[in-house]
Amino acid sequence: MVTPQKSAHAPTISQVADAAGVSRSSVSRAFSKPHMLREDTVQHILSVAGKIGYVPNHTARALSTGRHGNVALIVPDIANPFFPPLIQAAQKRADLSNFCVFLGNSNEDRGQEDKLLDRFVSQVEGVVLVSSRLSEERIKYHAARRPLVLINRDVSGIPRVLIDSGKGVAEAVRHLADLGHVHIVYVSGPRQSWSDRQRRKAVNEAGATHGLKISMIHAAVPTYEAGRQVAPDAVATGATAVIAFDDLVAQGIMAGLAQQRVKIPERMSVVGCDDVLGAATYPALTTVSNRSIEAGETALALLFELLRAQTMSDMRHVLSTELVVRDSTAAPALRQLP
Amino acid sequence: MVTPQKSAHAPTISQVADAAGVSRSSVSRAFSKPHMLREDTVQHILSVAGKIGYVPNHTARALSTGRHGNVALIVPDIANPFFPPLIQAAQKRADLSNFCVFLGNSNEDRGQEDKLLDRFVSQVEGVVLVSSRLSEERIKYHAARRPLVLINRDVSGIPRVLIDSGKGVAEAVRHLADLGHVHIVYVSGPRQSWSDRQRRKAVNEAGATHGLKISMIHAAVPTYEAGRQVAPDAVATGATAVIAFDDLVAQGIMAGLAQQRVKIPERMSVVGCDDVLGAATYPALTTVSNRSIEAGETALALLFELLRAQTMSDMRHVLSTELVVRDSTAAPALRQLP
DNA sequence: CTGTTAGCGCGTTCAC
DNA sequence: GTGAACGCGCTAACAG
Numbered sequence: 001m002v003t004p005q006k007s008a009h010a011p012t013i014s015q016v017a018d019a020a021g022v023s024r025s026s027v028s029r030a031f032s033k034p035h036m037l038r039e040d041t042v043q044h045i046l047s048v049a050g051k052i053g054y055v056p057n058h059t060a061r062a063l064s065t066g067r068h069g070n071v072a073l074i075v076p077d078i079a080n081p082f083f084p085p086l087i088q089a090a091q092k093r094a095d096l097s098n099f100c101v102f103l104g105n106s107n108e109d110r111g112q113e114d115k116l117l118d119r120f121v122s123q124v125e126g127v128v129l130v131s132s133r134l135s136e137e138r139i140k141y142h143a144a145r146r147p148l149v150l151i152n153r154d155v156s157g158i159p160r161v162l163i164d165s166g167k168g169v170a171e172a173v174r175h176l177a178d179l180g181h182v183h184i185v186y187v188s189g190p191r192q193s194w195s196d197r198q199r200r201k202a203v204n205e206a207g208a209t210h211g212l213k214i215s216m217i218h219a220a221v222p223t224y225e226a227g228r229q230v231a232p233d234a235v236a237t238g239a240t241a242v243i244a245f246d247d248l249v250a251q252g253i254m255a256g257l258a259q260q261r262v263k264i265p266e267r268m269s270v271v272g273c274d275d276v277l278g279a280a281t282y283p284a285l286t287t288v289s290n291r292s293i294e295a296g297e298t299a300l301a302l303l304f305e306l307l308r309a310q311t312m313s314d315m316r317h318v319l320s321t322e323l324v325v326r327d328s329t330a331a332p333a334l335r336q337l338p
Numbered sequence: 339m340v341t342p343q344k345s346a347h348a349p350t351i352s353q354v355a356d357a358a359g360v361s362r363s364s365v366s367r368a369f370s371k372p373h374m375l376r377e378d379t380v381q382h383i384l385s386v387a388g389k390i391g392y393v394p395n396h397t398a399r400a401l402s403t404g405r406h407g408n409v410a411l412i413v414p415d416i417a418n419p420f421f422p423p424l425i426q427a428a429q430k431r432a433d434l435s436n437f438c439v440f441l442g443n444s445n446e447d448r449g450q451e452d453k454l455l456d457r458f459v460s461q462v463e464g465v466v467l468v469s470s471r472l473s474e475e476r477i478k479y480h481a482a483r484r485p486l487v488l489i490n491r492d493v494s495g496i497p498r499v500l501i502d503s504g505k506g507v508a509e510a511v512r513h514l515a516d517l518g519h520v521h522i523v524y525v526s527g528p529r530q531s532w533s534d535r536q537r538r539k540a541v542n543e544a545g546a547t548h549g550l551k552i553s554m555i556h557a558a559v560p561t562y563e564a565g566r567q568v569a570p571d572a573v574a575t576g577a578t579a580v581i582a583f584d585d586l587v588a589q590g591i592m593a594g595l596a597q598q599r600v601k602i603p604e605r606m607s608v609v610g611c612d613d614v615l616g617a618a619t620y621p622a623l624t625t626v627s628n629r630s631i632e633a634g635e636t637a638l639a640l641l642f643e644l645l646r647a648q649t650m651s652d653m654r655h656v657l658s659t660e661l662v663v664r665d666s667t668a669a670p671a672l673r674q675l676p
Numbered sequence: 677c678t679g680t681t682a683g684c685g686c687g688t689t690c691a692c
Numbered sequence: 693g694t695g696a697a698c699g700c701g702c703t704a705a706c707a708g
Binding site for chain 2: 695696700701
């Protein structure tokens with residue numbers, strides 16, 4: 001039998017005070033502002049507290065100070081491999097400042113995101129919204145209630161960290177042009193995605209610069225399966241190289257191509273985005289770095305700065321990306337066999 | 339400029355009371371026990387509250403009631419694809435009961451895990467520990483402070499949810515035996531892992547049952563890279579099939595084999611575990627299902643039951659697994675070409 | 677340096 | 693059905 005002693009009330013500050021023969025404020029200080037007490041009284045109090053098994057009550061402290069030592073981190077889909085490293089980094093950074101993080105999963109749903117925010121607001125000091133699906137209006141509403149930092153969402157007036165995949169994608173286009181490709185296809189991602197807009201724009205612009213023909217195909221959702229399904233369409237465009245919205249889609253495309261016996265990279269070059277797969281595909285995927293870890297760290301650093309300064313000029317931190325060349329790209333076959 | 343109005347205090351229950359011309363207790367009741375008030379006064383209070391923008395203060399309520407509406411979920415490595423679905427499921431289940439979840443990442447470090455627990459204890463009503471690295475003693479200590487449920491850790495007396503991969507692994511061995519394999523190799527995972535012990539035991543026992551020769555190889559960490567590195571060793575054993583600790587290792591092995599031009603499944607069959615990759619490998623990986631989603635749901639259901647009942651008989655919920663046959667296993671080549 | 681006095685915002689007795 | 697008083701555990705003034 002398990003009998004959690006909920007009733008066996010945890011020791012309070014008063015009990016420690018009595019046992020140590022001091023006032024409650026002294027006990028409080030011994031824990032939060034030891035430098036205000038004499039060295040030996042601190043030791044005495046701490047030892048008595050330890051004996052009794054006293055642990056400061058976080059909730060009571062928060063009610064009194066308004067400081068909870070918690071931040072909220074909301075992502076659209078924790079199962080998407082893009083986010084875990086970001087979350088981990090954010091967590092690590094928070095821990096450094098002795099903060100705990102509430103993780104929220106909006107499930108790509110703005111209603112859910114709104115609801116989470118409401119539930120969190122009264123127990124956190126700040127919020128980080130990653131790839132928010134909220135309207136600008138709602139974002140501003142929440143930002144007015146609590147310090148708030150955005151990742152991969154560009155709302156002027158709200159501190160934000162942007163991963164600019166544009167540069168990396170442009171490099172990818174150039175890389176392909178250098179290899180001798182003259183026709184490439186971009187497989188786009190979610191319409192509402194800020195990132196997709198960046199990438200599409202970069203493909204078009206860089207394509208124009210290098211005089212390439214650009215085709216566009218749309219993958220409804222950024223998943224392996226969606227990628228697999230559009231693979232034939234990609235081949236049908238006549239392009240000799242494909243740039244996918246992200247690595248998952250790229251991986252699906254590679255599988256689809258393999259099914260059709262289209263050799264990679266000989267007959268078709270493939271480029272991913274976000275580098276979430278590492279070299280774990282075969283052939284190893286050429287992709288665009290993501291810097292999501294730095295994004296997580298930076299967002300929290302920004303948030304803590306906001307908390308400290310109480311005010312902050314319109315911050316817009318952009319992280320650049322670059323191409324990571326592996327084995328899924330090569331010169332097009334036709335050029336090699338003149 | 340951004341100026342979060344920390345000082346623009348959120349509306350309190352008193353302000354609502356004044357504005358609505360009722361006492362504070364009435365406002366309190368309107369939110370927590372509406373049935374104790376007349377229908378129209380509830381409506382009135384609620385509408386006034388909405389107009390003012392009042393939101394009940396979670397912290398104050400928790401201090402008063404001892405109920406926070408939060409649970410802690412601690413995992414060893416959020417970036418391991420095994421956990422996100424579990425976390426997501428747990429979150430969904432918690433949301434159903436209007437609970438928020440604190441996510442903790444122990445980073446495979448028991449010290450960190452202990453520290454997280456201490457930080458969480460005073461702001462959560464219960465805890466779920468996934469694949470805990472803590473000693474039994476510490477687990478029992480924490481379980482005595484708060485209702486606690488374990489996932490993939492078997493400590494008698496503590497409610498626990500176990501994913502028994504043993505059955506699925508046994509099926510895998512049998513599957514290979516049926517295909518005609520007579521010598522297989524198991525690539526093991528972390529020594530401290532409860533799951534690895536289950537799997538190794540199952541391989542040995544099922545191997546004996548079917549009269550197979552079993553070799554053992556150890557991958558220091560369960561990663562793609564570790565798998566890739568041991569691939570040659572797996573070939574060197576002379577086995578015609580390999581069962582890997584998990585899908586990541588299996589994927590690494592597949593890459594390593596491909597480098598050596600060892601065809602899969604013709605020259606070597608590969609079986610993974612946990613089914614975290616879906617069919618996203620090429621060839622699609624035969625693996626053992628994981629049921630981590632149910633584990634997450636069940637653990638939270640158990641926890642809420644514990645919270646409700648205040649006591650619970652020694653619960654040990656085990657989830658069985660099964661083999662998922664895809665394309666990475668086949669009859670050994672030697673048998674096919676007599 | 678240390679003790680005293682007020683709250684933080686809310687839920688919960690009790691009377692009315 | 694509704695209001696007044698008290699307490700949850702702690703910290704922030706203010707004394708001394």
